[in-house]
Amino acid sequence: MSVTTPRGFRASGVVAGLKASGRPDVALVVNDGPDHHAAAVFTANRVEAAPVTWSRTVVADGRADAVVLNSGGANACTGAPGFQDTHRTAEHVAGVLGVAAGDVVVCSTGLIGERLPMDRLLAGVDAAAAGLAADGGPAAAEAIMTTDTRPKTAEARRDGWAVGGMAKGAGMLAPALATMLVVVTTDAVADAGQLDRALRAATRTTFDRVDSDGCMSTNDTVVLLTSGASGVAVADDDLAEAVTAVCAELARALVADAEGAHHDIAVEVRSAASEADALEVARAVARNNLFKCAVFGGDPNWGRVLAAVGTTAAAFDPSTLDVTMNGVQVCRAGGVGEDRTLVDLSAREVHVVVELHAGDAGVTVWTNDLTHDYVHENSAYST
Amino acid sequence: MSVTTPRGFRASGVVAGLKASGRPDVALVVNDGPDHHAAAVFTANRVEAAPVTWSRTVVADGRADAVVLNSGGANACTGAPGFQDTHRTAEHVAGVLGVAAGDVVVCSTGLIGERLPMDRLLAGVDAAAAGLAADGGPAAAEAIMTTDTRPKTAEARRDGWAVGGMAKGAGMLAPALATMLVVVTTDAVADAGQLDRALRAATRTTFDRVDSDGCMSTNDTVVLLTSGASGVAVADDDLAEAVTAVCAELARALVADAEGAHHDIAVEVRSAASEADALEVARAVARNNLFKCAVFGGDPNWGRVLAAVGTTAAAFDPSTLDVTMNGVQVCRAGGVGEDRTLVDLSAREVHVVVELHAGDAGVTVWTNDLTHDYVHENSAYST
Numbered sequence: 001m002s003v004t005t006p007r008g009f010r011a012s013g014v015v016a017g018l019k020a021s022g023r024p025d026v027a028l029v030v031n032d033g034p035d036h037h038a039a040a041v042f043t044a045n046r047v048e049a050a051p052v053t054w055s056r057t058v059v060a061d062g063r064a065d066a067v068v069l070n071s072g073g074a075n076a077c078t079g080a081p082g083f084q085d086t087h088r089t090a091e092h093v094a095g096v097l098g099v100a101a102g103d104v105v106v107c108s109t110g111l112i113g114e115r116l117p118m119d120r121l122l123a124g125v126d127a128a129a130a131g132l133a134a135d136g137g138p139a140a141a142e143a144i145m146t147t148d149t150r151p152k153t154a155e156a157r158r159d160g161w162a163v164g165g166m167a168k169g170a171g172m173l174a175p176a177l178a179t180m181l182v183v184v185t186t187d188a189v190a191d192a193g194q195l196d197r198a199l200r201a202a203t204r205t206t207f208d209r210v211d212s213d214g215c216m217s218t219n220d221t222v223v224l225l226t227s228g229a230s231g232v233a234v235a236d237d238d239l240a241e242a243v244t245a246v247c248a249e250l251a252r253a254l255v256a257d258a259e260g261a262h263h264d265i266a267v268e269v270r271s272a273a274s275e276a277d278a279l280e281v282a283r284a285v286a287r288n289n290l291f292k293c294a295v296f297g298g299d300p301n302w303g304r305v306l307a308a309v310g311t312t313a314a315a316f317d318p319s320t321l322d323v324t325m326n327g328v329q330v331c332r333a334g335g336v337g338e339d340r341t342l343v344d345l346s347a348r349e350v351h352v353v354v355e356l357h358a359g360d361a362g363v364t365v366w367t368n369d370l371t372h373d374y375v376h377e378n379s380a381y382s383t
Numbered sequence: 384m385s386v387t388t389p390r391g392f393r394a395s396g397v398v399a400g401l402k403a404s405g406r407p408d409v410a411l412v413v414n415d416g417p418d419h420h421a422a423a424v425f426t427a428n429r430v431e432a433a434p435v436t437w438s439r440t441v442v443a444d445g446r447a448d449a450v451v452l453n454s455g456g457a458n459a460c461t462g463a464p465g466f467q468d469t470h471r472t473a474e475h476v477a478g479v480l481g482v483a484a485g486d487v488v489v490c491s492t493g494l495i496g497e498r499l500p501m502d503r504l505l506a507g508v509d510a511a512a513a514g515l516a517a518d519g520g521p522a523a524a525e526a527i528m529t530t531d532t533r534p535k536t537a538e539a540r541r542d543g544w545a546v547g548g549m550a551k552g553a554g555m556l557a558p559a560l561a562t563m564l565v566v567v568t569t570d571a572v573a574d575a576g577q578l579d580r581a582l583r584a585a586t587r588t589t590f591d592r593v594d595s596d597g598c599m600s601t602n603d604t605v606v607l608l609t610s611g612a613s614g615v616a617v618a619d620d621d622l623a624e625a626v627t628a629v630c631a632e633l634a635r636a637l638v639a640d641a642e643g644a645h646h647d648i649a650v651e652v653r654s655a656a657s658e659a660d661a662l663e664v665a666r667a668v669a670r671n672n673l674f675k676c677a678v679f680g681g682d683p684n685w686g687r688v689l690a691a692v693g694t695t696a697a698a699f700d701p702s703t704l705d706v707t708m709n710g711v712q713v714c715r716a717g718g719v720g721e722d723r724t725l726v727d728l729s730a731r732e733v734h735v736v737v738e739l740h741a742g743d744a745g746v747t748v749w750t751n752d753l754t755h756d757y758v759h760e761n762s763a764y765s766t
Contacts, residue, residue, distance in 0.1 A: 047693030047701045047717070077689050079702070079718035112686025113719055215673045215687075216694045289672070289753075290598045290761050297762025303495025304598075306460050310430030311599045318430045319462070334430070335462035336496055370672075372755050378673050379680025 002137025002153035005164030006187035008032050008227025011136035013143030016124020018072025018110075018117060024143035025072040026124035029183050030097060030132055031065055035228030038064035039195035040105065041203050043220035049076035050083040051106040052219060054090065058105050059223065062192025065099040067183050067223055068128070069144050070121060071168070073110040076218040085116050092122050096129040107181040107221045109146055109168060141166035144181055147259050147377060154249035156242040161188040161230035163242040167250040180207065180254060182222040184246055187230035190239055198240040199224045206247040209279075209365045212258040213374070214287040222247075255366045256348075260373030263295050265350045266364050273359035277314035281354060282365035284308045292370035295350055300343035302331040305352065315358040322355040385520025385536035388547030389570035391415050391610025394519035396526030399507025401455025401493070401500060407526035408455040409507035412566050413480060413515055414448055418611030421447035422578035423488065424586050426603035432459035433466040434489040435602060437473065441488050442606065445575025448482040450566050450606055451511070452527050453504060454551065456493040459601040468499050475505050479512040490564040490604045492529055492551060524549035527564055530642050530760060537632035539625040544571040544613035546625040550633040563590065563637060565605040567629055570613035573622055581623040582607045589630040592662075592748045595641040596757070597670040605630075638749045639731075643756030646678050648733045649747050656742035660697035664737060665748035667691045675753035678733055683726035685713040688735065698741040705738040 004011050011029045018025040031038075040059040042052050058064055068089060075082045086106050094101040108116070131139075141151035145168050155164040169180030184199070203222055224243065255264045267285045272278035285291060288308040294301035302323045309321060323331035328343045330336075350369075368374075387394050394412045401408040414421075423442040425435050441447055451472060458465045469489050477484040491499070514522070524534035528551050538547040552563030573581070586605055607626065638647045650668045655661035668674060671691040677684035685706045692704060706714035711726045713719075733752075751757075 045690060045693040046695075046699075047689045047704070074686075077686055077714065077718055079716065082718070112684075112690065113714070113723075115719075213672050215671055216690065218686075218690050218693065288598055289596050289757075293758050293761035296758065299762065301495075303457075303460055303601075306430045307428060307495065307599065307601050310428040310601065312429075316429075321430075331460065331496070333462065335460055335465070336498075370758055372758050374672075375676050375679065375753055375755050375758055378676035379682065 002141050002166050003029050003164050003183050003185045004135055004137035005155040006162045006185045006227060008187050008229030009185050010132040010134055011140040012128045012131035012133060013139035014124055014127040014131055017120045018070055025070055026121065026128050027069045027140035027143035028128035028132060029067040029140055031225045031227050033227055035189065035226050036063050036065050037190065037192040037195055037226050038062060038223060039192060039199045040221060040223040041199060043217055045216045045218050047077065047218050049074050049108060049219040050078060050086040051075055051108045052221060053083060054086045055105045055221060058102060063103055064105050064223065064225055065103040066093055066097055067105040067107065068093045068125060069107040069181055071109050071144050071146050073108060073114055073116045074112050074219050075108040075116050076112040078115055082115060085118055088118065089121060092125050096126060105223050109144065109181055109219055112218060137164065137166065144168040149257055152250055152253040154246045156245040158242055161186065161232040161234060163246045165246040165250055167254060169254045180220055182250060184224045184243060186226045187228065188226055188232055188234040188239055189228040190226050190234055194236055194239055195224050195226060197236060198243045201240045202244040202247040206244060206251040209363065210251050210255055211283055211286040211365055212255060212368045255368060258368040259377045260371050261368035262371050263350050263369040264348055265295055265352060265367045265369060267367060268351065268353045268362065268364045270353060270355050270362040271359060272356045272361040273315035275361045275363060278361045278363040280312045281309055281314045281356065282363055284312050285354065286365045286367035289370055295345060296369040296371045298345045300325045300330055300340045300345060305354065306331060309354060314356065316356040320357045324353040326351055385524050385549050386412050386547050386566050386568045387518055387520035388538040389545045389568045389610065391570050391612030392568050393515040393517055394523040395511045395514035395516060396522035397507055397510040397514055400503045401453055408453055409504065409511050410452040410523035410526035411511035411515060412450040412523055414608045414610050416610055418572065418609050419446050419448050420573065420575040420578055420609045421445060421606060422575060422582045423604060423606040424582060426600055428599045428601050430460065430601050432457050432491060432602040433461060433469040434458055434491045435604060436466060437469045438488045438604060441485060446486055447488050447606065447608055448486040449476055449480055450488040450490065451476045451508060452490040452564055454492050454527050454529050456491060456497055456499045457495050457602050458491040458499050459495040461498055465498060468501055471501065472504060475508050479509060488606050492527065492564055492602055495601060520547065520549065527551040532640055535633055535636040537629045539628040541625055543615040544569065544617060546629045548629040548633055550637060552637045563603055565633060567607045567626060569609045570611065571609055571615055571617040571622055572611040573609050573617055577619055577622055578607050578609060580619060581626045584623045585627040585630040589627060589634040592746065593634050593638055594666055594669040594748055595638060595751045638751060641751040642760045643754045644751035645754050646733050646752040647731055648678055648735060648750045648752065650750060651734065651736045651745065651747040653736060653738050653745040654742060655739045655744040656698040658744045658746060661744045661746040663695045664692055664697045664739065665746055667695050668737065669748045669750035672753055678728060679752040679754045681728045683708045683713055683723045683728060688737065689714060692737060697739065699739040703740045707736040709734055
């Protein structure tokens, strides 16, 4: 499984020495065609890393031949020299593979504000190119990990074609993408416009609804490549369905591996007047530190849910709000409902349902609890 | 000092048995006049507690004779019965003091979603009325504490008149007021319109710029009363200055006593195109969990500051941003500046300056670091 599940792709992951740990840190994904269409979405953060600025331009024409990814350094807030480092990386990949630098997507992840050790990185690119293999997807997925505790891959096999993907991301996970690098591949025959539509449809309801810690990254990149190697032309809906399936599995894996988290929390908002209202409410709850601490403590503190809902501009009447936690309606009509001691929060997964009673729209946003371990990991990350 | 610093006020604080700890939990502040003008501001949370709904009506006519406050229960999300409890409390205070129930402000703080034990509360009101004293301010300040570790009072003495105040609040501190109850008194001669202008001017730059944990409360109330007992008529500016001085001291005390915090962080945004831009940027930094964890860990992680700034719509060019932490310009022109290891984050107070280079506006928002103790206190609060 992973990015080499579809035909027409090779991948690899190697140790370049960017990480102090000595774990793999450079990955390469190459599209051998016959098609080389691509689409991508990037972070909405205005302070964007050099590889994001570069890769936006690369995919603007709907073509990409390769993706090079490194962990061990984000190359963000590194100014013009950092951009030159990204450019040089793309040129080096292009030279080794015999493609154009303008068709090489570059992704970086790690600490912000430090230059990459270019000699090691470029040597790593050479090693990664030498190691490219049709079953190299898992190695690539391992090489993009930062604080991830496990590689994240997914696949969706369809009739004669497939979609595969890999992701990294364990912190700084917030909407408008999480802190994550994601490569999704397919061997379906589809043009760049189809890819773009499928990818935007998929990210809107998957990665964009992960909000682990409310912190938006400078480096988020999700790229979708097609080789067309299956020879099977697909309809828009079929492509979007399969890409969404892979993205949903990867997004769920990001939540399950979020830094220091003890619980994965699905915040489901129902009966909203609009999807935008539902999203606003779900995000407000998902970002409420007090609620997240309560879940960590096994405390079904629905008052904190209501206090978060109350900060939004969504349509609702406070006196009709219902909140259900793991099947127990602890808040009914804005007041005390069933006995809160009936709620069992011992399992990893927690399901909170907020009923706004204002319409028919609904969404689910995934978040995590706020724990001692989150504080520990994020107070010690760079030291 | 405190609410009984100005002439014309009596106050008290007693043990009513609302708190399991047996600490004081009912406070009373009475304005003996000759004037009884009042102004107040309340939480912007749409899920507002019963005492907030009640007290909005009380001060709408610009008059209040007394404020009754209880800790040990927020009376929020308690529906119509909760509102009746508040109404009954005001009527009881009115009966004991010989004033109108419609002139009694009610404030509550504590756990959301539970009814108050009315028999104990009303008996506490009787005891508080019996204990009213011209030097009762400190006792009242102690009786409104929840997770506060110390009572919070302030005063500003001017030529022949004074302003005094008390506050509680240690968590759920966010803009549009912090989770806090504040009573400010003055013996200046000023009408209700003057009080309202002075209070709004003061809260806009003090309590509204405290953002300890991004969580907006259901119960926030700041009320300002004047007895006129000094006989000194004051100009608008003089009143606003003194009220702001007292509110600023109380707001700073809230930050200094925030739940589990190890650092008080002043996020100062300079050279913004507008005050609104500066505020948006300062709040984005103040609410960034990763940045707050880094400060806890003594890590001058300016990349997280820039990542937070980048999520805003404020006017700036990412390549000209500067960030200074405790005097060291760690980020210059959007990239690496002075050596980050020069930053000393060992002191309680941390000063972060973000220069947007887009104009002349600036603000400072106070927040706290995100610590193990914050997680602990807020995962165990109700259990």
